[in-house]
Amino acid sequence: MAFGIDQLPTPRLVNEMQRLNLGRDKLFGRNLVIIFWVNTSQFLDEFRHRAPDFWDWREKIVQFETSNHLLYPYLEWLIAENSYLKMSGVMQVNRQVDIFLDQVYVSLQAQWRQQITDTSERSEREMQGVSASHRVSRIERMGVSLDDWDEPCYYEPVREELVSVTTTKTVTQKVDLSQAVRENCYSVILGAPGAGKTTLLRYLALHFAKAKRDNQEIVIVGEEKEELGKTLLPIFFRIADYAEKLKDQPELTLLEYLRQFYRQWETHFPGKVEIGTEVVGLLLDAMRQGQCLILLDGLDEVFDQKSRKQIVKRINQFVDEFATNKFLITSRIAGYYDVQLSSRFAEFTIEDMDSEHVERFLHRWCRTVEKAQQPDAGEEQWQRRGNEQAQDILQAIEDNEGVKRLTANPLLLSILALIHRNGERLPNRRVKLYELAVQTLTEDWQLSKKLPDTPKVVLKETEVVELLAPLAYWMHEEKPSGLLTQAEVEEKLAAKLAELNDAEPKSDSVRQAVAEFLRKVRETTGLFVERTPGVYGFMHLTFEEYFAARYIADNDQSEILQLIQKHLYEPRWNEPILLALGYYGIHFPTQVKKLVEKLFSNLKDYEPSLQYGKIKIKNPSSDNATLVYLKTESIGKSKEFEFQLQDLLFAGQVIAEVEVNNIIIRKKLIQKLIITCLFIDDEYEDDTTKQLLRLLRKIEAFYQKSEVIDILKEASHDLTLSEEIRIRAKTTILYVACGISVGLVDYVKEIVNQLEPSLFCSIRNLVQELGEEMSPALEASRQHYSKEADFQHNLTFLTAMSYVRKDKYDKAIEIFETITENLDSDLNAYIAWSLATCYQEKMNLIKQLTITKHVLKNLFDTLSRQLL
Numbered sequence: 001m002a003f004g005i006d007q008l009p010t011p012r013l014v015n016e017m018q019r020l021n022l023g024r025d026k027l028f029g030r031n032l033v034i035i036f037w038v039n040t041s042q043f044l045d046e047f048r049h050r051a052p053d054f055w056d057w058r059e060k061i062v063q064f065e066t067s068n069h070l071l072y073p074y075l076e077w078l079i080a081e082n083s084y085l086k087m088s089g090v091m092q093v094n095r096q097v098d099i100f101l102d103q104v105y106v107s108l109q110a111q112w113r114q115q116i117t118d119t120s121e122r123s124e125r126e127m128q129g130v131s132a133s134h135r136v137s138r139i140e141r142m143g144v145s146l147d148d149w150d151e152p153c154y155y156e157p158v159r160e161e162l163v164s165v166t167t168t169k170t171v172t173q174k175v176d177l178s179q180a181v182r183e184n185c186y187s188v189i190l191g192a193p194g195a196g197k198t199t200l201l202r203y204l205a206l207h208f209a210k211a212k213r214d215n216q217e218i219v220i221v222g223e224e225k226e227e228l229g230k231t232l233l234p235i236f237f238r239i240a241d242y243a244e245k246l247k248d249q250p251e252l253t254l255l256e257y258l259r260q261f262y263r264q265w266e267t268h269f270p271g272k273v274e275i276g277t278e279v280v281g282l283l284l285d286a287m288r289q290g291q292c293l294i295l296l297d298g299l300d301e302v303f304d305q306k307s308r309k310q311i312v313k314r315i316n317q318f319v320d321e322f323a324t325n326k327f328l329i330t331s332r333i334a335g336y337y338d339v340q341l342s343s344r345f346a347e348f349t350i351e352d353m354d355s356e357h358v359e360r361f362l363h364r365w366c367r368t369v370e371k372a373q374q375p376d377a378g379e380e381q382w383q384r385r386g387n388e389q390a391q392d393i394l395q396a397i398e399d400n401e402g403v404k405r406l407t408a409n410p411l412l413l414s415i416l417a418l419i420h421r422n423g424e425r426l427p428n429r430r431v432k433l434y435e436l437a438v439q440t441l442t443e444d445w446q447l448s449k450k451l452p453d454t455p456k457v458v459l460k461e462t463e464v465v466e467l468l469a470p471l472a473y474w475m476h477e478e479k480p481s482g483l484l485t486q487a488e489v490e491e492k493l494a495a496k497l498a499e500l501n502d503a504e505p506k507s508d509s510v511r512q513a514v515a516e517f518l519r520k521v522r523e524t525t526g527l528f529v530e531r532t533p534g535v536y537g538f539m540h541l542t543f544e545e546y547f548a549a550r551y552i553a554d555n556d557q558s559e560i561l562q563l564i565q566k567h568l569y570e571p572r573w574n575e576p577i578l579l580a581l582g583y584y585g586i587h588f589p590t591q592v593k594k595l596v597e598k599l600f601s602n603l604k605d606y607e608p609s610l611q612y613g614k615i616k617i618k619n620p621s622s623d624n625a626t627l628v629y630l631k632t633e634s635i636g637k638s639k640e641f642e643f644q645l646q647d648l649l650f651a652g653q654v655i656a657e658v659e660v661n662n663i664i665i666r667k668k669l670i671q672k673l674i675i676t677c678l679f680i681d682d683e684y685e686d687d688t689t690k691q692l693l694r695l696l697r698k699i700e701a702f703y704q705k706s707e708v709i710d711i712l713k714e715a716s717h718d719l720t721l722s723e724e725i726r727i728r729a730k731t732t733i734l735y736v737a738c739g740i741s742v743g744l745v746d747y748v749k750e751i752v753n754q755l756e757p758s759l760f761c762s763i764r765n766l767v768q769e770l771g772e773e774m775s776p777a778l779e780a781s782r783q784h785y786s787k788e789a790d791f792q793h794n795l796t797f798l799t800a801m802s803y804v805r806k807d808k809y810d811k812a813i814e815i816f817e818t819i820t821e822n823l824d825s826d827l828n829a830y831i832a833w834s835l836a837t838c839y840q841e842k843m844n845l846i847k848q849l850t851i852t853k854h855v856l857k858n859l860f861d862t863l864s865r866q867l868l
Helices: 010-022 024-028 043-050 052-056 071-082 129-141 177-183 197-213 239-248 254-268 275-288 305-321 355-373 379-398 401-406 410-421 430-449 461-478 486-501 508-525 541-553 557-567 571-587 592-599 601-605 645-657 663-679 687-703 707-717 723-737 744-753 757-784 789-801 809-816 825-841 845-867
Strands: 109-123 162-176 186-191 218-221 226-230 233-238 292-297 326-332 346-350 528-532 535-538 616-618 626-634 637-644
Touching: 010 024, 010 043, 010 052, 043 052, 071 197, 071 233, 071 275, 109 177, 162 177, 177 186, 177 226, 177 346, 186 197, 197 218, 197 226, 197 233, 197 292, 197 326, 233 239, 233 254, 233 275, 239 254, 239 305, 254 275, 254 305, 275 292, 355 379, 355 410, 379 410, 410 430, 430 461, 430 541, 430 571, 461 486, 461 508, 461 535, 461 541, 461 571, 486 508, 486 535, 508 528, 535 541, 541 557, 541 571, 557 571, 557 592, 571 592, 571 645, 592 601, 592 645, 592 663, 601 645, 601 663, 626 645, 637 645, 645 663, 645 687, 663 687, 663 707, 663 723, 687 707, 687 723, 687 757, 707 723, 723 744, 723 757, 744 757, 744 789, 757 789, 757 825, 789 809, 789 825, 809 825
Parallel strands: 186 326, 186 346, 233 292, 292 326
Antiparallel strands: 109 162, 109 346, 218 226, 528 535, 616 626, 626 637
16 A cells, blocks of 8 residues: 655656656566555546556546545645655655655653752751751850750750751653653753754654554554554644744744644645635644644754744743643754743753664664665565665774764764765764765765766756855854745855856846756755745755855865854854864865964963862853963962863864864863863863863874873873872773773773772762763673683773663672672772662662671771782
């Protein structure tokens, strides 16, 4: 049974009908019964016209009347719209395959952020504990013992008044997104660009529409038969589209926009001009009865703060009016907390894909592609070839640390899979990946088809960049919604084409060239697409950012600096700036030294020293957070200086992502980052400390030259530094080493050999905050290392320690218990200490007390031996 052929866009429809017509004999030779379900009888004429040979072989045409002539066409349209994985350009004309969303979708996890309010009753005596202790000490200072105080009033019972005390704290919990959908009526899904927010909403729209069509009471999806909750009627649209309408209609409510949005349905029912209004009536009735799942996508795409406040207010009003329905709204994390939805919305932040999710996605992807490309093969071949392809991609990812980091993002993983499938080698730089993706979506696939009209259809990558780069830069400045009208597109492209061809923007030749370019880029690349009739935008914000970066990078060095400084520290421009510098570093390596020197010119003013103790942060939660440190001013004298933290962090980001081959520039900056990280007056749970640690780890992984670890080793052996700083340096080495894999076993050996209580406590504090980022590398090394038994035990010990953190205590206990026997007593003391910590956090006090006795004995024995 084939659904939705009449819902395809015209270029795709033409192509599919041609394939159907030409493949008539092959299809009928397989002894199939084919049933096409279409929504209108008017489409039959188009079917007859576009596939005449196939049409001649038809048998019967049956027309069904539905009990609701609006509901079923609406649901079929929704199903057709969301059945395929949207890689826009990949899904356009003449692509390799169509990927069904159902066949590759992998349910991700999210962090559920909750505000917990606790109210308890306490006595006034408890509340005034400090003053009570003060009174006791005052009595004792008078020389009178409380035992001797025999005034009768002190023996009389005192009636205590109880006081209600309310405290609020933020807690997080990891949950499956399916659970979030099932258990919450109001949810906001937060995530990074390409994290899968829109795909999640499309998946929900698809399955709720199917369940509604099939009269199912509960929505059940996937091989694992996950429940998504009671079947509801899905309503799905983009918030950015509403924002665009608001520009011309400032008083437009979300409800009135909904009416306008669904009046487009009139085009699905020729001759029935009121049908769009009837569809709106159908949806409104369902909403009033609380029977809808309302999916609003892309709150983050409204970048203007004033506009976002207005839209959030309208959304909250809309939710109040239809509060008995279920709502899911998506947004990027950046900027959400500045203007957030009402407190009724539960907040879920999508987690990065872990190795298990990546592997599952790739196996599903490759099998689906194999099945689509080899339809005549059997299930066994599809499975075998799909597994081979998946293993090839996984091996390519494993061999390239830079690529591995990109796989956590579903969008980039999809592009990686597409590129590898096309026979290309995977890059290890994010900007190089985008560049290769653009090449793939423009020239490569079209040329690989070897069709007679390819030269007429295909766009050169240089042409695409020349025209889309300035357009993307202008859009990123002027169009925060990411959308612009056809007239605006044509005006901007005409100006650029006229400049390139020394012609008049309004000349016929330029206008024709603009129309031809728009048609080609829309139909053959999908990089720049028509969102709705007459409204355009990039297939994903990621590509708008990449082309804006190309515009910055393709200027003279002085102009690049001006463009960067114009938008420096604007959150919206962080990604384009880093991509621009990354592209410049790859393509102009000899020039990047001068550019970076000018960009970091103010860093020469930041000269912290190892000799002057702690570095403090002034206004840590502000964008203008300042580092306060001591610096020698004259012999024997030092003075307090200040430096903007964001300047240091930006420089670290650049070094971590841009190929800066000048070792002097690189090492000076690494030295400043390390001193700041070691001497900053904060613990591992502080955001600034985490940022610095992650930057050092990224730099080490990016260059693979051991520069970060070598400087940390010097600090760890510098006896002029305090023991606290030396221990912190050793702990930082372990965290950084977990980001490079190569040589990790040796670093583990060194750490374990130096283990003593202070170092152990430092590692324990580190893993409580960052253990999740350390476990994968330690696990991988433990699984693949099979040489000396002692080294294996060391790896197992630190792997177990990396799980001594919230929600992972059971895992830590399980691993520790595999090495509790046949080990030297030195390590046994720390194993017992770790187990005691785990049981304490699990509130197993009896087990904790039992183990604590062993801890104290083993630790005493260990310290005694070390002292001897």
